[in-house]
Amino acid sequence: MKADPRGVLTGVHFIDGDHACCEGALAAGARFAAGYPITPSTEVVERFAARVPTVGGTFIQMEDELAASITLQGAVWGGAKAFTVTSGPGFSLMMEHIGYAAMTETPCVFVDVQRGGPSTGLPTLPAQADMMQARWGSHGDYEIIALCPNSPQECFDLTIKAFNLAEEFRVPVMFMMDEVVGHMTEKVVIPPADEIEVTPRRHTHKAVEDYLPYQTNGDMVPEMAHAGEGYRFHVTGLTHDERGYPNMTPQTQDKLVRRLQNKVRAATDRIAMFEEEQLEGADVVVVSYGITSRVAQRAIDVARERGMRVGKLRLITAWPFPENKIRELAAEVKAFVVPELNLGQMVREVERAADGRAKTYPVSHAGGGVHNPEEILRVIVEASRCR
Amino acid sequence: MPVKDVGLVDQGVVNPVEPFLRSDRMPHIWCPGCGIGTTVNCFARALIESKIDLQSLALVSGIGCTGRVAGYVKLDSFHTTHGRAIPFATGLKLANPKLNVVVYSGDGDLSAIGGNHLIHAARRNIDLKVICVNNLIYAMTGGQTAPTTPGHATTSTNPYGTFEPAFNLPHLVEAAGAVYVARWTTFHVRQLARSIGEAFQKKGFSFIEVISPCPTLYQRRNKMGDGLDTMKYYKEQSKTRHGAPTSEVGLTLKGEIIVGKFVDRDRPDYQTMMRAQYVEALGERFVEAPEMVCS
Ligand SMILES: Cc1ncc(C[n+]2csc(CCOP(=O)(O)OP(=O)(O)O)c2C)c(N)n1
Ligand code: SF4
Ligand SMILES: [Mg+2]
Numbered sequence: 001m002k003a004d005p006r007g008v009l010t011g012v013h014f015i016d017g018d019h020a021c022c023e024g025a026l027a028a029g030a031r032f033a034a035g036y037p038i039t040p041s042t043e044v045v046e047r048f049a050a051r052v053p054t055v056g057g058t059f060i061q062m063e064d065e066l067a068a069s070i071t072l073q074g075a076v077w078g079g080a081k082a083f084t085v086t087s088g089p090g091f092s093l094m095m096e097h098i099g100y101a102a103m104t105e106t107p108c109v110f111v112d113v114q115r116g117g118p119s120t121g122l123p124t125l126p127a128q129a130d131m132m133q134a135r136w137g138s139h140g141d142y143e144i145i146a147l148c149p150n151s152p153q154e155c156f157d158l159t160i161k162a163f164n165l166a167e168e169f170r171v172p173v174m175f176m177m178d179e180v181v182g183h184m185t186e187k188v189v190i191p192p193a194d195e196i197e198v199t200p201r202r203h204t205h206k207a208v209e210d211y212l213p214y215q216t217n218g219d220m221v222p223e224m225a226h227a228g229e230g231y232r233f234h235v236t237g238l239t240h241d242e243r244g245y246p247n248m249t250p251q252t253q254d255k256l257v258r259r260l261q262n263k264v265r266a267a268t269d270r271i272a273m274f275e276e277e278q279l280e281g282a283d284v285v286v287v288s289y290g291i292t293s294r295v296a297q298r299a300i301d302v303a304r305e306r307g308m309r310v311g312k313l314r315l316i317t318a319w320p321f322p323e324n325k326i327r328e329l330a331a332e333v334k335a336f337v338v339p340e341l342n343l344g345q346m347v348r349e350v351e352r353a354a355d356g357r358a359k360t361y362p363v364s365h366a367g368g369g370v371h372n373p374e375e376i377l378r379v380i381v382e383a384s385r386c387r
Numbered sequence: 388m389p390v391k392d393v394g395l396v397d398q399g400v401v402n403p404v405e406p407f408l409r410s411d412r413m414p415h416i417w418c419p420g421c422g423i424g425t426t427v428n429c430f431a432r433a434l435i436e437s438k439i440d441l442q443s444l445a446l447v448s449g450i451g452c453t454g455r456v457a458g459y460v461k462l463d464s465f466h467t468t469h470g471r472a473i474p475f476a477t478g479l480k481l482a483n484p485k486l487n488v489v490v491y492s493g494d495g496d497l498s499a500i501g502g503n504h505l506i507h508a509a510r511r512n513i514d515l516k517v518i519c520v521n522n523l524i525y526a527m528t529g530g531q532t533a534p535t536t537p538g539h540a541t542t543s544t545n546p547y548g549t550f551e552p553a554f555n556l557p558h559l560v561e562a563a564g565a566v567y568v569a570r571w572t573t574f575h576v577r578q579l580a581r582s583i584g585e586a587f588q589k590k591g592f593s594f595i596e597v598i599s600p601c602p603t604l605y606q607r608r609n610k611m612g613d614g615l616d617t618m619k620y621y622k623e624q625s626k627t628r629h630g631a632p633t634s635e636v637g638l639t640l641k642g643e644i645i646v647g648k649f650v651d652r653d654r655p656d657y658q659t660m661m662r663a664q665y666v667e668a669l670g671e672r673f674v675e676a677p678e679m680v681c682s
Contacts, residue, residue, distance in 0.1 A: 006674070031676065032482055034474075053665045056674040058481045063507040067474035070467060074447070074478025077465065078486065079678070082478070100468050227445040227463035227479060228486050234409070234458055236466035245412060246458060246466075 001200050003027050003160075005193035006055050013188045017155040017181040018043035020188045021111060022051065024159025025083055027190065029198050030109070031057030032082035034071035036064055036090060039123045040179040041113035044085040065090040069097035073106045077235065079226040081163060081201075083109035087179075088117045091130055092137075099138030101172035102260060103237050105214070105222060107201070109162045111175040113182040114290075114341075116367035126179035127367030128290055129342035134174040135319050141257050143264035145271060146174040146319035148289040152186045158316065164199035165271065169264055170221050176318060178341065180291040180370060208232075213244040214256075220263035264320055272322035275314040278304075282311030284383045285329055286337045287350050289315040291370055296339050299376035308384045318346060326353035335383035339363035339376045359386050404431030407441070409461050416455060420614020422573035422599030423453055426520055427460070429576050429597075430491070433583035439487060446489045447476040449496035451527040452601070453520040456491045470500030473508045476515050483678075484658055487516070487587065494521040495533040498554050502534070509563035512591045514656045518583065519556065519594065522601035523638070530604030537640040541608050555637035560594045561650050567593035568633065568650035573600065574621035575646060582648060591656040598644055609640070 007026035015023070022044045025033070031052065035045035049059040057080070062068040065086055072082040086094060091112045101108055114130050116122030134146045145165050149155045155177060162173040204211055204223035213233045214222045225231040238246040239253045264271070275293075277300075279285060284303075288296040293314040303310045311333065315322065326336070326349075335358055338347035343364045351360040361383045363376050408431070417423050434441065441462060448457035450469035457464040467475045472490045480488045490497075497505050497519050508515060524542060525531040531544040534554045541548055557568045567589045571579040579597060586593035600606055600617035611617060621644065628636075629647040636645040655663070665673045 032478070034478060053669055054672050054674055056677050058661075058676055060477070060481060062474060062477075063503050066471065067477075067504055067507075070471040071474040071478035071481075074465075074475040074480075075482035076478075077463075078479040078482030080482040082482070096468055097471070226483070227465075228443055228483055230442045232441070232461050232463055234464045234466070236458060237468060238466065243411075245409075 001198055003193040003196035003198050004029055008190060008193040008196060010190050010192045013190060014185060015152060015188050016043065016183050016185045017149065017152040017177060018113065018183065019047050020152040020155035021159045021175065021177065022047040023188070023190060024156040025109070025163065026051060026055060027156070027193070027196055028081065028160040028163035030081045030083050030163060031055070032072065032075040032080035033059050033084060034062050034068040034075070034082070035059070035085050036062055036068050038087045038090045040115055040182050041085045041087045041111065043182070044111060044113070065093035066097070069094035069110070070100065072108055073097065073101055073104070076106050076108050077227050083111060085111040085113070087113045087115050088121060088130065089119070091133065095137040098144065098172050099140060099142060100237050102138070102142035102144060104235050105170035106172070107166040107170050109159070109166055109173050109175055111177065113177040113179060115179050122368050124179065125368045126291060126370065127341045128178055128292065129345065129367055131176065131318060131342065131345040134176055141261060143261045144172055144174055144319055145169065145264060145317070146176050147316060148176045148318050149181055150290050150293045150314065151181065152184060152188045155181065156188050156190060160196060160198065164197070167199040167201055168221070169267070170202065170224070171264060174319070176290065178290050212242045214240060215242040216259065220259055220266070268320040268322065269324055271317055271320060272325065273316035274322060274325065275312070275316065277312040279311040279313065279329065281309055283309045283334045284337055284380055285311040285313050285333050286339070286376070286380065287313045287315065287346070288339050289318060289346065292339050292341055295370045295373055296376050298373035299380060302373070302377055303380045308380065310380055310384070315346070321349045321353070323349070323353035326350055327355070330354040330357040333358050335359040335361060335386050337361045337363060337376065337379050337383050339365070339371055341365045341367045341370065359383065403435065404428055407431040407434060407461055409459055412459055415459055417452065418603045420600060420602040421452070422522065422597070422601070423456065423520055425573040425576065426518065426579070426597050426599060427456055429579040430518065430583055433580040433587070436580065437584040437587050439587055443485055444487045444489065445479055446491055447472045447479065448490070449492040449501060451493035451496050451525070453491065453493035454496060454527070470496055471504065472496065473501060473504040473515065473517070477508060477513050480514060481658065488514070490515055490517045492519065493526070494519055494523065494535040494556070495525045498556060498559070499534045505560065506563040509560050509565045509592045509594070511657045512564055512566065512654060514590050514658065515592055516583070516586045517592070517594045519596045520599045521556065521596050522599045522605055524601055524605045526601045526604050530601070530608060537638050539640050540605070553638065555633065556596050557594070557636050557649050558633040561633045564592065565594045565650060566591035566652050566654060569648040570596040570598065570636065570646050572598040572621040572625055572644060572646060574618050574625065578646070585648070591654065611641070
């Protein structure tokens with residue numbers, strides 16, 4: 001279905017990533033946000049607070065992130081498309097409710113504008129060190145989707161994508177920005193509403209008496225109903241059966257938790273988005289994401305000028321990790337170079353997928369700035385000499 | 388630490404409230420003599436008497452023995468996370484203002500881990516009906532001290548008796564801004580049902596505290612007998628004082644229980660204030676929130 005034109009600010013803008021993310025959410029049909037202020041993410045909800053009463057919808061500033069991360073889920077069950085926005089410390093507080101959204105299959109978006117950690121860390125400076133937390137931060141086995149924009153334009157485009165994926169798979173989608181992308185101002189083109197595809201809710205068409213809230217038909221994703229429509233359904237974070245009723249047996253647990261995982265895993269290749277460049281015949285492939293991909297570009301260009309055969313793979317989808325892509329490349333190339341603003345997170349996934357067939361070189365950075373392209377170049381040179 | 392397989396009949400919770408219950412989920416998990424079933428019965432009676440449209444009614448619980456209420460009522464019902472029933476309910480209500488949203492949860496859930504949400508929802512005057520089953524203990528996890536446990540009570544985590552001062556919940560929520568505050572015990576079934584009905588007539592944050600026995604973990608450990616002895620205690624020691632200053636209704640271990648309707652006042656609820664502010668500030672530019680059904 002096409003976007004509701006009321007939420008779409010069609011035109012050419014010069015805005016930062018945080019504001020572009022807000023416009024993406026509005027274009028995607030988000031009409032509800034709950035948040036709690038935290039640098040460097042607050043501009044997203046500040047803009048939403050200003051815009052939403054002129055579009056039709058609600059913003060509420062909650063008392064903390066524990067509240068914000070569940071208030072938005074109440075709104076989803078009330079019929080809204082909803083999201084919350086935060087950064088490091090707030091993201092940590094939201095973990096229990098990421099698990100709740102996964103367990104109850106509540107489609108929603110969590111935006112994390114990453115800053116340096118741990119703890120209060122570097123409130124105004126970038127990092128990419130929440131990547132594993134986004135995947136594993138809540139207890140138990142579950143699966144989420146995570147996207148990594150590298151420009152304000154992508155903050156707009158991919159926020160729409162994040163909402164669409166949330167609806168398609170009924171999962172919480174993590175929108176993993178970083179401080180630089182959030183605060184960087186660039187040209188953002190917002191297309192007309194009729195050029196924007198939005199995924200509608202998987203709302204049931206079944207009659208009340210035929211509806212089972214967690215029954216699936218083939219594609220592993222159940223259909224939703226909203227409160228107030230007469231379905232009189234039950235939702236719980238306890239292990240539940242197709243009726244949505246608590247059923248705490250190992251059998252029900254096995255069936256439910258495997259489905260929650262498989263509905264995303266089975267679609268990994270379809271969800272996977274990446275940007276690739278000169279992978280054919282490459283000796284070394286630089287795997288990067290977010291702001292680091294833009295710094296890495298410089299290192300890649302210089303390496304190529306010096307005659308090295310360097311490919312580029314930019315992860316747009318971080319989770320589910322596109323391991324098939326890495327596996328295929330590992331059979332062709334000598335090494336992967338993985339720069340990221342953390343002490344080694346996604347590089348572990350690259351290494352796991354490469355499974356020894358190609359070497360893996362991390363280029364770590366504790367956060368607080370971006371890499372110097374020289375550091376990445378040095379590792380590319382080293383990697384291209386490996387056997 | 389509820390026991391299994393207690394027939395609902397034990398609670399007298401059959402007809403005419405049956406249409407409100409998920410009979411396919413019976414038997415429930417509550418212990419014999421537990422007060423939670425009694426409160427559910429009152430709730431169902433209040434729904435019948437006040438002729439609330441069940442389709443527009445949603446119930447939200449947190450976690451605990453009381454939190455299990457959400458699983459037994461035949462309504463759109465949400466069993467959320469520990470302490471977060473109120474913020475979940477806030478999102479539900481704001482997204483669909485036509486819903487009547489009830490929060491049904493325990494004293495620990497609402498006033499300890501969820502205490503921050505409780506006071507802020509009251510301050511904002513979110514239009515929610517909160518039913519707090521106060522058994523003075525964390526029951527589900529085995530009888531630990533709650534912020535409501537009266538001084539000198541014995542609990543599993545204060546085996547030598549509690550010494551921290553307890554919350555007086557009516558006083559707390561009144562100070563925070565609730566428009567309707569009442570307290571009853573599970574002995575006061577008719578009064579409780581009436582209060583629930585009255586809360587449905589209010590627009591704004593309403594709070595009904597129900598003092599309720601947990602014979603398994605509280606009464607027994609404090610040598611207060613079984614469910615029946617507790618009813619006797621409630622009957623003898625309760626004093627109805629409508630309009631009593633909430634500062635005077637704090638509870639003690641074996642003393643008097645002041646019950647009644649303490650607060651009944653009006654002030655604009657969150658959504659009314661929000662809309663008015665937008666209309667004033669934005670004029671023509673304000674766009675009414677749509678019916679949020681995005682199918
Ligand atoms: C985040 C979190 N912390 C702790 C628990 C464990 N827990 C479950 S119920 C409960 C206390 C419930 O007490 P109350 O709200 O008074 O409900 P009751 O069982 O007495 O009805 C606790 C601590 C939990 N489920 N989640
Ligand atoms: S509150 Fe006490 S009596 Fe009631 S079910 Fe829980 S443990 Fe049993
Ligand atoms: Mg309790």
